[in-house]
Every structure is written in C-alpha cells, then in structure tokens.
Amino acid sequence: MEGGRVFFQQLFNGITIGSAYVLIAIGLTMIYGVLELLHFAHGVIYMAGAFSALVAISVFKADIVVAVLVSMVCSGIIGWFVELFAYRPLRNAPKITALISGIGMALVLENVYRILFGAQTKAFPSIGVPQQTISIAKNVSTTNYQLLIMIVTVILVVALQIFLKNTKMGLAMRATAQDLQASSMMGINVDRVISVTFIIGSALAGIAGTFVGLYFNAVYPSMGSMPGMKAFSVVLLGGLGSIPGTIIGGLFLGIVESFADGYLGNFVVGRDAFAFVLLIAVLLIRPSGLFGKRIRKV
Amino acid sequence: MREKGPLYVLTAVFLIVAMGTLAGCGSKGTGTAGSAVKIGEFGPLTGDAATDGTDAKNGATLAVEQINAAGGVLGSKLTLVAMDDQALAPEAMTVVQKLLEQEKVVALLSGSYSTPTLTVSPVVQAAKTPEIVEYATNADITKGGNYIFRTIYSGPTQGAAVADYAVQDKGYKKFAVLYTNDDYGVGNGQAFSAEVTKLGGKVLISRNYVGGTKDFNAILTAVKATNPDAIYVGSYYNEAAQICSQAKQLGLTAQILGDDGFDSPMLVQLAGTSAEGAVFSSPFSRSDPRKMVQDFITTYKARFNADPDMLSAQAFDSTLVLADAMKRANSVTDKEAIRTALSETKGFEGVTGTISFDANNEVIKPVILMTVKDGKFVFLKYQTAAQ
Numbered sequence: 001m002e003g004g005r006v007f008f009q010q011l012f013n014g015i016t017i018g019s020a021y022v023l024i025a026i027g028l029t030m031i032y033g034v035l036e037l038l039h040f041a042h043g044v045i046y047m048a049g050a051f052s053a054l055v056a057i058s059v060f061k062a063d064i065v066v067a068v069l070v071s072m073v074c075s076g077i078i079g080w081f082v083e084l085f086a087y088r089p090l091r092n093a094p095k096i097t098a099l100i101s102g103i104g105m106a107l108v109l110e111n112v113y114r115i116l117f118g119a120q121t122k123a124f125p126s127i128g129v130p131q132q133t134i135s136i137a138k139n140v141s142t143t144n145y146q147l148l149i150m151i152v153t154v155i156l157v158v159a160l161q162i163f164l165k166n167t168k169m170g171l172a173m174r175a176t177a178q179d180l181q182a183s184s185m186m187g188i189n190v191d192r193v194i195s196v197t198f199i200i201g202s203a204l205a206g207i208a209g210t211f212v213g214l215y216f217n218a219v220y221p222s223m224g225s226m227p228g229m230k231a232f233s234v235v236l237l238g239g240l241g242s243i244p245g246t247i248i249g250g251l252f253l254g255i256v257e258s259f260a261d262g263y264l265g266n267f268v269v270g271r272d273a274f275a276f277v278l279l280i281a282v283l284l285i286r287p288s289g290l291f292g293k294r295i296r297k298v
Numbered sequence: 299m300r301e302k303g304p305l306y307v308l309t310a311v312f313l314i315v316a317m318g319t320l321a322g323c324g325s326k327g328t329g330t331a332g333s334a335v336k337i338g339e340f341g342p343l344t345g346d347a348a349t350d351g352t353d354a355k356n357g358a359t360l361a362v363e364q365i366n367a368a369g370g371v372l373g374s375k376l377t378l379v380a381m382d383d384q385a386l387a388p389e390a391m392t393v394v395q396k397l398l399e400q401e402k403v404v405a406l407l408s409g410s411y412s413t414p415t416l417t418v419s420p421v422v423q424a425a426k427t428p429e430i431v432e433y434a435t436n437a438d439i440t441k442g443g444n445y446i447f448r449t450i451y452s453g454p455t456q457g458a459a460v461a462d463y464a465v466q467d468k469g470y471k472k473f474a475v476l477y478t479n480d481d482y483g484v485g486n487g488q489a490f491s492a493e494v495t496k497l498g499g500k501v502l503i504s505r506n507y508v509g510g511t512k513d514f515n516a517i518l519t520a521v522k523a524t525n526p527d528a529i530y531v532g533s534y535y536n537e538a539a540q541i542c543s544q545a546k547q548l549g550l551t552a553q554i555l556g557d558d559g560f561d562s563p564m565l566v567q568l569a570g571t572s573a574e575g576a577v578f579s580s581p582f583s584r585s586d587p588r589k590m591v592q593d594f595i596t597t598y599k600a601r602f603n604a605d606p607d608m609l610s611a612q613a614f615d616s617t618l619v620l621a622d623a624m625k626r627a628n629s630v631t632d633k634e635a636i637r638t639a640l641s642e643t644k645g646f647e648g649v650t651g652t653i654s655f656d657a658n659n660e661v662i663k664p665v666i667l668m669t670v671k672d673g674k675f676v677f678l679k680y681q682t683a684a685q
Contacts, residue, residue, distance in 0.1 A: 006523045013515040143547045216512045261516030270508035
C-alpha cells in the first residue's frame with residue numbers, strides 16, 4: 001500500500017504546482033480572449049507581484065495577508081500600464097507588432113527589476129507563519145502553504161466565474177471576447193474592458209508569484225520566465241480563451257510534472273521539458289486545445 | 299524620403315559599431331604601464347552565482363593587498379584584474395581571452411564554477427599561462443594540462459570522503475543521492491555513490507535535476523518512500539537549501555550530507571532551521587585555532603564587512619600560493635618558471651590547511667567536514683580522503 005500513499009502525495013504536490021500554473025494562465029487566456037494577443041510580458045508581472053510582496057514584508061513589515069493584497073494591487077497596476085504603453089498604441093497594427101512590443105516590455109521590466117534588486121535570489125525574512133506539515137493520512141502530508149495555495153486558487157477561480165457571469169462588466173468582458181468590433185458597436189467601452197481584463201489577469205499572476213515566492217522562499221528577477229512560458233503551454237492545452245480549459249490544463253501539467261519527477265528515472269532534459277513537449281503535441285494534434293474554438297491557425 | 303531610408307540605417311549601424319568598439323577599448327581594466335604585475339581572475343560577479351564569485355574575488359583582493367603592503371613580490375606590486383563570467387562557459391571564454399591577450403596577465407586564478415573553468419582549460423594550457431583553480435571541483439579540469447593547478451580537493455575526493463564518514467563513522471547503510479546535472483554535481487554524486495557501494499552501503503535512489511530547480515517535492519516524496527538513513531546532496535547552496543527545507547516539510551528525518559557547495563552564508567539564509575545538523579565537506583574551518591586563520595577572518599570582516607566563506611579562503615590561499623611560487627621561481631614574468639615552482643609547492647601553510655601539489659597538480663590536504671549548528675558552520679572533523 002506504500003505505492004498508494006506515494007501516489008497521493010505526488011498528486012498533492014502536483015495540484016499545488018498546478019494551482020500556481022492555473023492562476024498565471026487564467027490571466028493569459030482572458031487576455032487572449034479579448035485581444036487575440038499572446039501576452040509575453042505576463043511572466044514578469046508574476047515576478048513583479050512576488051517582489052511587491054517581498055518589499056511589503058521586508059521593508060514595511062506587513063503580514064502575509066496584507067502582502068498578498070499589496071501584490072495583487074501592484075501587479076494589477078503594472079499590468080494596466082503594460083497594456084497602456086505596449087499594446088494600446090498598437091491596437092490597429094498587425095498582431096505580430098503587438099507581440100514584439102510585449103516581448104520588448106518583458107525584457108525591459110525584467111532588467112529594471114534586475115537593476116533595482118540585483119540578480120541574486122532573495123529570501124523572505126521569517127514572517128512568523130512558518131511552513132507547517134499537516135498530516136492527512138498515514139504518510140501523506142501537506143504543508144499549510146500548499147493548502148493555502150490550493151484553497152485560495154479555488155476561491156479566486158470561483159470568484160472570477162461569479163464576476164464574469166453576474167456582473168455588468170463581466171458581461172461586457174465576455175461580449176468583447178466574442179467579438180470586439182460588435183461589442184464596440186453595441187456601446188461597450190472596449191478600452192475599459194480591456195484594461196479591466198489586464199488588471200484582473202495581472203492581479204492573479206501577481207498572487208501566483210507571491211505564493212510561489214513564499215512557498216519556495218525564493219524571489220529573483222528571472223523567476224517569471226519559465227512559468228510564463230509554461231503558462232502558454234497550459235493556455236494552448238486548454239484552448240485559447242477558455243477558462244475551464246486553462247484550469248484543467250494547469251492542473252494537468254502540474255500533476256504530470258510531479259509524477260514524472262517522482263516515478264520516472266532521470267531524463268536528460270529535466271522536468272521543464274514536459275510542458276514544452278506537451279505544447280508541441282497540442283500544436284501538432286489539436287491546435288484548438290481541449291476546449292477551444294476550432295481554429296485553423298494560432 | 300524613401301531613398302534616404304537605407305542611408306539612415308547605415309549611419310545608425312556605423313555609429314553603434316563605433317560606440318561599441320570604443321566602449322570595449324575603454325574597459326581595459328586597471329592596467330597602467332609600470333612595474334605592476336597583472337594576475338587575472340574570472341568568476342561570476344553578476345547573476346545567480348554572484349555571491350560565490352564576489353566572495354572569491356574578495357579573498358583574492360585581500361591577499362593581493364596584504365602582499366603589496368608587505369612590499370609586493372620581488373619588489374613588484376601585484377594587480378588583480380577581475381572579470382565577470384556570470385558562471386557561463388561562453389562568457390568565461392570571452393573574459394579569459396581578454397585577460398590573456400589584452401591584459402597579458404602572467405597568471406590566472408579561476409574564481410568560477412566547474413563548467414566555465416573546464417571550458418577555458420584548453421585555452422589556458424595553449425597560452426602556457428599558469429592557472430590556479432580556486433574552488434571548481436570537476437575532476438577533468440586538471441587533466442587539461444600541466445599549467446593548471448587546483449588548491450581545492452576535487453569533487454570525487456570530497457564525495458568519497460563524505461561517503462567514508464557516513465558509512466564508517468556513522469554506520470549508515472541506506473542512501474539517497476541527489477545531485478545537479480552539471481559538471482559539479484555529477485562528479486560529487488557519482489563519487490559518493492561509488493564509494494558508498496564499495497564500502498558496503500546501498501544507494502536506494504539516485505536522482506539528478508537541472509540547476510535552478512526550486513521544486514523538489516516530487517523527488518523528495520520518492521526519496522521518502524525508500525526510507526533512507528541519509529541523503530547526499532551534490533549541489534550548490536540554492537538547490538541544497540530548497541532540498542533541506544522541503545525535506546523537512548515532508549517529514550523526512552534522514553541525515554543530510556553535502557559537498558562544499560553548501561558552504562555559503564546563503565545556505566542558512568535560504569533554508570533557515572531546516573539546515574541544522576547537515577554535514578558537508580569544505581576546505582575551510584572557521585574555528586581553526588591557528589593565528590593565520592583567525593587573523594584572516596578578522597581582517598576579511600573588517601575589509602568587506604562580511605564573514606569569509608570557503609570561497610574567500612580558497613581564493614586567498616590560491617593567491618598566496620601563486621605569490622610564493624613567483625618568489626621561488628625568482629621571476630614575476632617567466633610563466634614557465636612559475637609553473638615549475640608551483641608544481642614544487644610542498645607544505646605551504648594556508649588558511650585552508652597545508653598545501654602541496656601532487657604529480658597531477660591536485661592539492662594534497664586533509665578534507666574538512668563541517669556541520670551546521672545553531673545556524674553557524676562548525677568544524678566536525680578531518681576526514682582522510684580515500685584516494
């Protein structure tokens with residue numbers, strides 16, 4: 001029965017990491033939904049969220065709840081600025097121009113943080129909420145941080161769904177995602193919808209960054225590049241623009257990575273390869289992803 | 299306007315290239331003409347490994363300053379030209395070539411990791427420039443040629459020493475071996491596994507991972523399932539700290555054993571109390587009662603406002619060994635004579651122990667085992683290395 005316990009342990013590990021991927025990828029897929037744009041600067045916003053929390057806790061001695069809220073606000077604002085400066089002026093330009101603009105923004109922001117904070121990995125000062133191991137069953141344990149990440153992800157995702165289904169802005173966002181031109185003609189302030197989409201998506205990425213930063217006790221300027229790229233994989237797997245797809249995709253990737261690390265032997269390229277093998281497979285076999293609209297080209 | 303477009307582009311390109319060349323010329327280092335003898339050092343001064351490279355550079359700087367204060371070598375002052383390689387092989391290649399060709403250094407110090415040091419070995423050997431490797435432990439580095447010396451025991455020696463301690467001293471029988479998949483970790487991990495097996499222990503699980511990995515939960519869950527007595531970690535402090543803290547969270551109580559990559563103030567900063575009790579090999583013991591060691595610690599702290607780690611100590615000793623060889627060769631310019639003098643180094647007293655080089659240019663000195671107690675690194679014992 002040892003195998004069964006290890007299985008559940010790895011499952012837990014996978015769901016924790018998967019939850020972080022979900023939080024990052026949701027913003028990405030929403031942004032694609034309204035703008036039809038692959039937002040490459042999303043990874044740095046994740047990183048910016050983590051740094052905001054680090055500054056809040058180290059310099060302003062905030063507690064963890066305040067730090068998380070601060071990181072939400074900060075990354076939301078940064079996301080809003082990125083849209084305003086990198087994408088809005090190019091709204092009517094070819095999509096590839098906006099893509100390149102996003103990449104440029106990502107490079108600039110990452111290096112600004114590198115100049116401000118240095119490239120070294122930074123640890124959080126001890127916050128008074130230490131990682132505690134919680135036993136669930138014999139030999140299956142989780143930590144309070146892992147539970148926190150999973151629970152908060154669920155809350156945020158549910159809150160997002162409620163927002164989208166039941167509020168006027170949510171309705172506007174869904175309409176704009178369906179058809180930007182038509183929505184604009186119907187009187188929806190498309191600029192505002194796009195800004196809100198960026199703010200919400202970026203805030204979610206910021207929370208993910210904060211959680212991962214706290215969980216591994218490591219914050220550094222390049223921490224967003226790999227998760228950012230993996231988020232693309234998740235978004236494509238789930239279907240561009242589909243939030244349920246992203247949730248399934250994110251959890252799936254997290255679980256696959258955990259099981260691969262746990263059960264398979266040593267592979268030459270490392271566990272990060274899985275996300276990209278998945279990406280290639282999706283593009284080859286079913287480019288529209290699990291729940292996406294049937295599209296002929298990405 | 300249309301036809302003028304290409305002209306503007308050409309002008310812009312020309313200006314950029316011109317500025318780049320001028321900027322390159324500008325960074326000629328501190329070299330002023332005169333009797334200053336240039337020693338080159340390369341290592342990571344920026345990037346994720348910057349702590350290590352900077353600590354090493356500081357150790358070398360302190361040594362140079364002390365040597366110069368005592369009158370220099372054979373009447374000439376030493377100048378340390380330190381360049382940043384970001385612990386990346388291509389960068390190391392670039393800066394080493396600059397040091398050799400532009401700066402025309404008489405000797406090199408490697409203040410960098412195994413991969414960059416290994417990459418530049420052939421170039422250094424071809425340029426017949428003596429090089430002392432401060433802390434890179436990959437075994438193949440000294441096989442690059444007889445101009446390359448190393449003042450730290452190689453990875454295999456360390457791994458084997460820790461294995462001897464684990465099996466013979468502590469009686470551990472079942473092991474998990476985790477290591478980074480690079481020139482540093484592979485050497486250490488494999489040497490540990492081989493020695494443990496040779497002494498009758500069992501390696502139950504062996505896993506490697508890419509440097510920079512943060513999430514070890516899945517690997518450690520698999521390790522926990524095998525219930526080992528001890529876990530050997532062949533990695534630098536970033537991964538080691540994560541492994542220590544995540545192992546503790548998973549409820550793994552196995553003894554953590556490590557390599558000299560553990561020796562950094564960042565280990566305890568990142569891992570907190572989860573690093574308590576870890577045992578690792580290191581060339582430097584802060585509680586060594588010798589006056590030379592305690593003076594080094596005091597002056598280093600006063601100069602750099604930080605405690606020295608094993609990297610600073612290694613760099614310090616490497617510089618002293620080099621200066622000593624120059625004195626014995628009676629030359630600060632004859633690279634061949636300096637090389638011969640280096641190979642004849644016997645019983646040179648450094649802060650990391652008594653240094654002699656064997657026929658393979660590897661150092662002969664006892665392996666020190668340290669442990670983490672109350673967040674500080676404490677001397678455990680000397681371990682005779684199994685060679």
